[in-house]
Amino acid sequence: MDLQDQLKNLFPDHIEETTDEETSESSKIWMQDDPLICKYEKRKGKPITIIEGYTGANEDFKILAKDIKTTLSVGGSFKDDKIIIQGDYRDKIMQLLKDKGFSVKRVGG
Template sequence: MDLQDQLKNLFPDHTPEETPSNTDDSSDIWMQDEPIICKYEKRKGKPTTILEGYTGATEDFKQLAKEIKTALSVGGSFKDDKIIIQGDYRDKIMSILKNKGFKVKRVGG
């Protein structure tokens, strides 16, 4: 007998409410009017993709950085209100951000 059965025995008249599952994480992140700038640079001879221009809370931007890094399976960091991703992933990052509802502007190359 599992926990659900025990609860049904204790409270026979109770019908459990379904909890709404929040599969869309973009509702947690603040959207902005200005586009996020996605640019390409070489640092120490290695390609990097830099995202800047987010005007919301830094915790939201850190969460967005983590989601992008896990989606692309790459390394990166968050410094000085910029997301730095290792490698040239501008097209993939821009499509991820557009799917989340952000406006994105490509700069450089």
């Protein structure tokens, strides 16, 4: 008999709450009224996508950056309140942000 079974025997009326990691992580992110700016640049001849304009906490923006990078399987960084993604992924990033509930504005073509 493991610890879970022992606890169930001691507290038979207890109802376990299940939490989904993705739901709890995305619900922590503060949603804003102003749109995020998604723009395209070339630095040293290589394309990059920049997301800026987030007015919430830096930790929330870092969580969002990590989620974008893992979803698209690309490299990138978080510097000076901007998310820098390697490559031209404006359409995919904009769709991903819209699915999360953000309003996004495309800049630069």
